[in-house]
Amino acid sequence: MKIKNLKLKIKSRYFPQEIESKWQEIWDKTGLYKFSSKHGKKYYNLVELPYPSGDLHIGHWFSFVPPDVHARYKRMAGFDVFFPNGFDAFGLPAENAAIKRGVHPKDWTMKNVATMTKQFATMGTMIDWDYTAITCLPEYYKWNQWIFLKMFERGLAYRGKALSNWCEVDKTVLANEHIEAGKCWRCGAEVIQKEVEQWFLRITEYADRLIWPQMEETGGQPHADRDARSSFPQNQSQTSSLSESQLSNSEDNPSGQEPSFGSLADGLSSGKDHQPARNASASVAGGSSIINHKSFVDWPKQVIDGQNNWIGRSEGVLIQFPISNSQFSIEVFTTHPETADGATFLVVAPEHEFVSSLLNGKWQMANGKLKEIQEYVEQAKKKTEMERKEDRTKSGIFTSKYVKNPVTGKDIPVWISDYVLAGYGTGAIMAVPSADQRDREFATKFQLPIEKTSFKAKPENAIAKVNYHLRDWSISRQRYWGTPIPVIHCRECWEVKSQKSPARNASASVAGGKVKSKQGSDYSIIDGKEYAMIPVPLEDLPIELPYNVDYTPKGKPPLASDEEWLSVKCPKCGGKAKRDAETLDTFFDSAWYFYRYVSPNYDKAPFDQEKVKQLLPVDVYFGGSEHTLGHTLYARFFTKVFKDMGLIDFDEFADKRVQHGVVLGPDGNRMSKSKGNVVSPDDVVKEYGADAVRLYLCFMMPYEATAPWSVGAINGIYRFLKRVWELQDKIKNQKSKIKDELSREDYSQMHKAIKKVGDDLNNFQFNTAVAALMTWLNFLSAKDKIAKEEYETFLKLLAPFAPHLTEEIWQTINSSANSIHLENWPVYQANHLVEENTQIVVAVNGKTRATILVPTDKIEEQSEVEKLAKDNQSVVKYINNMQVKKVVYVKARIINFVVG
């Protein structure tokens, strides 16, 4: 007897390890998650594509699971959810790993892609892998090259110079992370700042269009191009507004699949750190008006403000300061021209052209002075950007020249200092020590005069000027593992051209990344020789990255040493020419991958415009906050370029952005191998199952928060799932079918849960959605009998979180059932949300003194509620002998007696 019982128990125990892989296989075989557009309501659910680093870690789970839960909910709610994924497969880590271990970057990368794809399967997501992109494959980067060429054609990709970290020994540009204490990490040589030729994208041209409009309280982020947007099929984007009738009676909502439309509007306006949704409140008031939720975009304030700051538009003026005893002048940018009367000296950056002209001997000057200046400038140039940032003490040198202050008419001295940046404004400032902290420090240190400003001075010769903090995007990397730049450098073509127009200036200067010439350079310089830049014809794409290349560091781009690959016939003149040996920044790859996803095999263009029309813009873009300034800005930039190229007709690629936090190690620190606090998802899955991990990641904290992993808490989640599992027995052992025996309380609990879970999932509030499920489970567990309707509804609500467990139970209790993931999301009925009696708080002078139960059909009548409240024992003693001055009644919530 005992043994038999034991057997039964074991049989009915929850073993996630057994059921999870089984269902993953079945879903895969039956194509359950293949995308189809049968409902005509698309929903593009996008997560930032991962880098194939080797193994899936908890961070990947955290990035993908809540979005998957959201996607599954949307799917059950009747949307055609498009949820693809790919790999951001080019980049430095592969090259470094390869150098370290002697494996080829491609082999290393593709092996990781394979491993991680397998690991993704254990997560149980509904990702449709038919739609993917692996950026290191020619069929993807071919289109990188295509886009690059189109940009080149439009003058958006250009060759220019920028100050960079430069190692004189290795003759190469170094990234900041490759400088150790001012020295080259490879050879130990001093690193200097040098103007180096490289490829740029002219993102500054789009600065104004990339600025998010700042909306007042009532606004949202308006879509810059509403008309274009409304030319899209609108069936997916028009939602009825929130109205009482829809909330109170689901039969008025025959579309039925999306019971939370009301809360959709709510959700878009509720996020504390999000811009409020335009029109939401107005349409509630208006009743019948329509919300087109695509007429605005909803991005976190953090991103909007961050990007706007980064772009850094500032309006000011240019003022000429005439150089004494000459016909030349120095131009200055300032946002405070009204302080010009307090300008007691002028400072130019060491890279300023006036300094060069001094050093070139264009100005009469004492010999010793010239040498001093030369020394100062050289020293300043030696400083790396890092050092400039760290060392804030002012240094500088007097030029011995003066300029005339156009307001006061006084001669003021010109100084050189590296606290003035060559890359911003004109590289020269008027120093107003009485108004500016930095100028004051400088003046104090070098004993320069400090004069008060009236703040009323306005130089007559000031010209309005807008400056941006944003700089053009440097996209060339002297690396192997990236997209080859599809440009051919031809000496012969250059010679022909230069003979035609012999008067050539030096190539455009981009001091500090700031473009000075609009055009950029129309020729390149390689090893000191000029070449014409000939774009590779589109039909010759892709320029494949050769496999057998010595990619170990040698001081020049690895591709530059592959003579065979490098030498090529010039497509223009047919002569001997060279390929470009540099590769594209990987941020180029990731700036448009979500367009490629929709038609990954399309071979006529980067993407199929028809498909993009169907599926974009992205409805929600999940990712980390580290991409606030880089990736998401670049992706917006590409989108605007695509629009200008006529490839698309919208302005923003994603309607909504959701940024998640970080899962820390159990010790509260960021997970890292060296700290030994890494939680391996594989291990946890082995112990608790994927469903438990999924649920825990949703439950542990708000999605945007950062908190440590808790071993205890996941155990609690496991317990919860076990209890769900064991309810099966309760259902089975019930003799009578109690379908019609649900009480008002039962219904109320059920429909509250339906509403809460749906609303929360719409609003990305995963943690409280799980809590609502727990609350309802606690209620169900305490009951003697459970109706099948209740259990099935519960499973449906749980299905997005725990797809395996719910599928297993679903198909066990319904022998002929299809997948639970094909079920419709339950629809809550407002009349069931209401209980027989409503609890109302009774307060006296704002302090809670009692709670009373009022029959729900009486809560409209204040006099009734008041009477009941006054009858209450514990209220009586506070009101007795007092004069009731005022009674505040908030329907169904609180009644407050103000006594005195």
Added chain:
RNA sequence: GGCGCGGUGGUGGAACGGUAGACACGCAAGUCUCAAAAACUUGUGAGUGUAAAAGCUCAUGAGAGUUCGAAUCUCUCCCGCGCCACCA
């Protein structure tokens, strides 16, 4: 220095301006057990009070304000975290 986000029990966190601490974790006691684990039940902000209850007081970083009523709105300050940073 600028911008952004936060500060609620022992912990993670809930709270349309309306019962602060939902839901969990942890902890304590109990049931079961030879025992432990697991599971289940109960309790759990702090103080005060009581045989036990009822009850009362204080509590959302500090202080003020608005309000019948404030974790929530306003102002001042303090402290954390993130990003940017000599940007004129």
